[in-house]
Amino acid sequence: MARSREKYRTPGKRRRRNKGSGGLFQRRDGMWIGRVEIPNELDPKRYRSEVYSRDKAVALEKLEQLKLDIANGLEQLQRGWTVESWTVHWIDEIKKQELGPNVWRTYRSTIRQQIIPSIGPVRLADLNPAHIRHLLDYVRLATVEKEIDGQIVAKPRWSSRTVQVAYDRIKEALDAAGRERPPLMRENVAKLVPRPAAVYAEIPHHTADQARTVLSTAIERTNPYVSLLAARYLTAMRQGELLGLEEDRIDFEALTIDKSWQLQWLPLREGMKYSDDPDRYDAPKHYEIRPLYFGAALVRPKTRKSILIPMAPELAAILQAYLEHRTPNDYGLMWVSPAGKPIRPADDTAVWTEALEAAGVPVIPGHGGRHTANNLLDIPEEDRMRILGQSSVVANRIYRKVDLERAREGMGEFSRLLLPQVIVPTRIRT
Known part of the structure; x- marks a missing residue:
């Protein structure tokens, strides 16, 4: 009868633990160390995770938590x-x-x-x-x-x-x-932790009379940016959209403005401070950019769709009169600085503030001109939100085309209420 084979452990030789089972030992200084070996393909030298405590029970508790973390994919090497x-x-x-x-x-x-x-x-x-x-x-x-x-x-x-x-x-x-x-x-x-609530203060805006005073005063003082001031009130466009507006994106026949691009001053890559390299901007690869002047560029919004908004005939008259007398610039922009360069946001804000102070009306942020239009436009809610570039749960119409004719009528009522009579008679080219 064959003798059954039995495995015997060699006396005095410790059995090797499986990797990942962990071990606990005490250093000479009394510190208890819990250690688990972890293979790391990215850095073979870092193969162990450890926990420490001078209390053996605490060290054992930490070791068990460490093993549980590793089993759940939370390697302690990442705890740094x-x-x-x-x-x-x-x-x-x-x-x-x-x-x-x-x-x-x-x-x-x-x-x-x-x-x-x-x-x-x-x-x-x-x-x-x-x-x-x-x-x-x-x-x-x-x-x-x-x-x-x-x-x-x-x-x-x-x-x-x-x-x-x-x-x-x-x-x-x-x-x-x-x-x-x-x-x-x-x-x-x-x-x-609950998300904290925010208290939104109402953004100040001007009345039609106050806006009319601003424009009248700007005309009297021969402010070179009176057309920009009027456009801020009558289009509800954002600052970057106004400063980045090009002449060829205004359709005087259809009375529409394409606000598909906006002016931004972007950070430049290292060593590109004075470069005219088209790839000088420190921006994601998918960002659609049209270089202008050093850090200034025209940037397309994330929707990447043409956004047409209606233009009141009165505003069209102002813009055409302005284009007939202004000096063309190298960038095709409607408005540039006195030096013929793209306007910086701070300089535009200064022009706006000075115009309000000269007119003796409350000084509000430039964004307030946009909200003046929002409060005075007599058009349906969904059309107003499309013009403003906004959306809401109630009026989610962001991909719906604006009824341009209906919106233009509302714009016209607003502009006739707003603009002084001396501006309106200017003829519109056809």
């Missing part, structure tokens, strides 16, 4: 990421390719001014809801000293909307951290 290092990496190396340059700068500003100063040093793996609440309190409670009537008063540094944006950015960044493989954190703790 802090909120600061991750958000900077995310916005500069990942998110930047999805955003327009100016939007990217606003994201980066939120990270630099609100997120990093408040919770930047915290490790992603250690984040909890209390850290998110601390971030929101940091932004909400920050103050800045201002002198009012000879007294130094502490005023809120940021608005409630800034608090909301800070929440949105950290939540988005943590979502991206969770999509890494292995993930950089167990869960997005920002989702455990």
Whole structure:
């Protein structure tokens, strides 16, 4: 009868543990070390993860959690990421390719001014809801000293909307951290904190009488940008859309304006500060750009569709009279600086502010001209929203064509109410 084979362990020889099972040992200084071996194809030298504690029970508890994390795909080697290092990496190396340059700068500003100063040093793996609440309190409670009537008063540094944006950015960044493989954190703790509400102050706007006073005063003072002021009131176009408007995108026969491009001042790639290379802009490859002058470029909105809006006959008369007397520029733009270059936003704001001060009307942001049109246009809601480039749950008509004839009638009523009679008689070329 054959003898059954039995396996015997060699006396005194320790049996090797399977990789991943983990082990616990104590150093000479008394520190307990829990260690799990992890193969890493990207860096073969980094093959182990460790936890530490001077209490053996605590070290054992950490070791079990580490093994559970590894089983769930959360390798501890990734725990070196802090909120600061991750958000900077995310916005500069990942998110930047999805955003327009100016939007990217606003994201980066939120990270630099609100997120990093408040919770930047915290490790992603250690984040909890209390850290998110601390971030929101940091932004909400920050103050800045201002002198009012000879007294130094502490005023809120940021608005409630800034608090909301800070929440949105950290939540988005943590979502991206969770999509890494292995993930950089167990869960997005920002989702455990309610999104803060924002109080939206009503954007100031002018009445028709005030707008008429601005235009009349500009004419009396021979303001070279009176046509730009009129267009701001009568088209509801944004600043970049106005400053980037080209002459050949105005159809005086159909009385329409194509606002498919807008002027933006974009960041330039390193070493391209004084270059005229068409590829000088630091922007995503998919960004559609028409170079103009150094950092100035015409940029197509993300919809990449032609956006036609109606033009009131009175405005057409003003624009045609302006084109007959203005000096053409190298860029085909309707309005340029005195030096013949694209207008910078700050310079346009200065022109607007000076015109309002000269007319003695309340000084409101340039965006207020757009809202003046929004309040005075006598057209259906969906057409108004299309002209303004907005959308809402109730009037979701972003892809619906504007009824140009109907909108033009509303524009005409508005312009006749707004414009002084001295402008209207100008004949329109046909």
